[in-house]
Amino acid sequence: MRTYNxxxxxxxxxxxxxxxxxxxxxxxxxxLLDNLARSTAALRAAEWNSDASGNRPTPPKADAR
Amino acid sequence: MPAESSTIAQLGPQIRSGTxxxxxxxxxxxxxxxxxxxxxxxxxxxxxxxxxxxxxxxDREIASGHYRGPLHGVPISLKDxxxxxxxxxxxxxxxxxxxxxxxxxxxxxxxxxxGAVFVGKCNLHEFAFGTTNExxxxxxxxHPLDPTRSPGGSSGGSAVSVAAGMAxxxxxxxxxxxxxxxxxxxxxxxxxxxxxxxxxxxxxxxSWSLDHVGPLCRSVADAAILHDVLRGSTPRPEATPxxxxxxxxxxxxxxxxxxxxxxxxxxxxTCARLRESGVVLQDVHIPHASDAGPMYLHIVLAEAAAYHAxxxxxxxxxxxPDVRLRLEMGRYVLAEDYVRALRGQQVLRxxxxxxxxxxxGLLLPTLAIPAPVRGTTAVRLxxxxxxxxxxxxxxxxxxxxSGHPALTIPCGLTPEGLPAGAQFVGHRDRxxxxxxxxxxxxxxxxxxGFSVVAR
Numbered sequence: 001m002r003t004y005n006x007x008x009x010x011x012x013x014x015x016x017x018x019x020x021x022x023x024x025x026x027x028x029x030x031x032l033l034d035n036l037a038r039s040t041a042a043l044r045a046a047e048w049n050s051d052a053s054g055n056r057p058t059p060p061k062a063d064a065r
Numbered sequence: 066m067p068a069e070s071s072t073i074a075q076l077g078p079q080i081r082s083g084t085x086x087x088x089x090x091x092x093x094x095x096x097x098x099x100x101x102x103x104x105x106x107x108x109x110x111x112x113x114x115x116x117x118x119x120x121x122x123x124d125r126e127i128a129s130g131h132y133r134g135p136l137h138g139v140p141i142s143l144k145d146x147x148x149x150x151x152x153x154x155x156x157x158x159x160x161x162x163x164x165x166x167x168x169x170x171x172x173x174x175x176x177x178x179x180g181a182v183f184v185g186k187c188n189l190h191e192f193a194f195g196t197t198n199e200x201x202x203x204x205x206x207x208h209p210l211d212p213t214r215s216p217g218g219s220s221g222g223s224a225v226s227v228a229a230g231m232a233x234x235x236x237x238x239x240x241x242x243x244x245x246x247x248x249x250x251x252x253x254x255x256x257x258x259x260x261x262x263x264x265x266x267x268x269x270x271x272s273w274s275l276d277h278v279g280p281l282c283r284s285v286a287d288a289a290i291l292h293d294v295l296r297g298s299t300p301r302p303e304a305t306p307x308x309x310x311x312x313x314x315x316x317x318x319x320x321x322x323x324x325x326x327x328x329x330x331x332x333x334x335t336c337a338r339l340r341e342s343g344v345v346l347q348d349v350h351i352p353h354a355s356d357a358g359p360m361y362l363h364i365v366l367a368e369a370a371a372y373h374a375x376x377x378x379x380x381x382x383x384x385x386p387d388v389r390l391r392l393e394m395g396r397y398v399l400a401e402d403y404v405r406a407l408r409g410q411q412v413l414r415x416x417x418x419x420x421x422x423x424x425x426g427l428l429l430p431t432l433a434i435p436a437p438v439r440g441t442t443a444v445r446l447x448x449x450x451x452x453x454x455x456x457x458x459x460x461x462x463x464x465x466x467s468g469h470p471a472l473t474i475p476c477g478l479t480p481e482g483l484p485a486g487a488q489f490v491g492h493r494d495r496x497x498x499x500x501x502x503x504x505x506x507x508x509x510x511x512x513x514g515f516s517v518v519a520r
Contacts, residue, residue: 040359043409046405046409048412049405049408
């Protein structure tokens, strides 16, 4: 059985997305994905988000990278 | 006032009495299209023969006593996202090459029933996914006062058609500001009705949660006429509130933080005139307005990617390059972030509701900058460089997210002679009341009417 220890953080998502853009030969997508990651970080930091622990989520870093 | 700069409300009685013919008005519009469209790229499809036939029918009906109402015989244009039976809906994209609509969009059918004459279908930012109208398979629409500039978008061709006297009004769509932005940039009145109030069946979607259909025109009275027809309702008697009975809230934080100096001056001058006339202005606050950008981006990207997924995979080369990239970006949005944005939408909706309590509407600028020079990618506001797309969407997109009706009215010119717009936001279920406030405000700001019709 394989084990998966790597959480799907915003940074991990961005790394995978950038790699996918490169694999698709779409390097011009890179700056757009960087901008999207910054926007997603802001969205996740908003206090209307709830968390299964019952606590407010820890805002991700503004610079997801 | 020359016929080409008349409003629909002014023309109606002339058409009804027979002193002005629909055919004459339509031919004049078609002549102006012939003269100016090769440079301005306002229209993708000109429906000359069909329009003349519609106008002749209107003249015959009116002469025989069958007057359908204030749109009867009036030449208007349609953004090329709206289906017209037997005509291509290009969405300004080669992705739609070969398309022919089988039926009218619901809104087009209502306009046809009201006797409107369709002179043509207007240019837009490809698939309505942009604010400058520069990325179109049919060339960029150009500002009628200064063709080196963008008319705004995405309903840019619609705005040009009205501002250049090629049509008396146009029907556009607004997902993040695409009616209000070009209206403000070109000196027109533009109405985004409340979300869900006007049917979108037969209109190419950008984002099902944010799309609206509404008019670009020359007066608030015209916006009310078109709004009635678009929503399929009977025109109401007009009741314009007294200025001293109007109270408006100004959400200064976020909305007035970063403005072009000329736009800010025009807006503040408008506020001063309204105060002098007895309108009460008070500050209000929308706490999560600054989160509108991330909410908007995740909703519009995810929904647009869903609509375009198949053609992105099969015909990516048919898109304009930058539009394709933005759509591709949407395919990377995670479902959990789309849900976060939809939850934020509910928060923002409640906050705009709360800000409106006890007020007749909100008042803020429509567009932070005047019409930009084409090719501009960023604009400096204060000590910050801001991408042009964000700067153009920033003041309008919160009300696509919240679903409140919003109306832009010209509020003066910047020092370089470019129009600026003031935006009025109404209660969610009261677009008609917003239009009444708009009429009252318009009579203060422009007692003799306002026209930037370019010749």
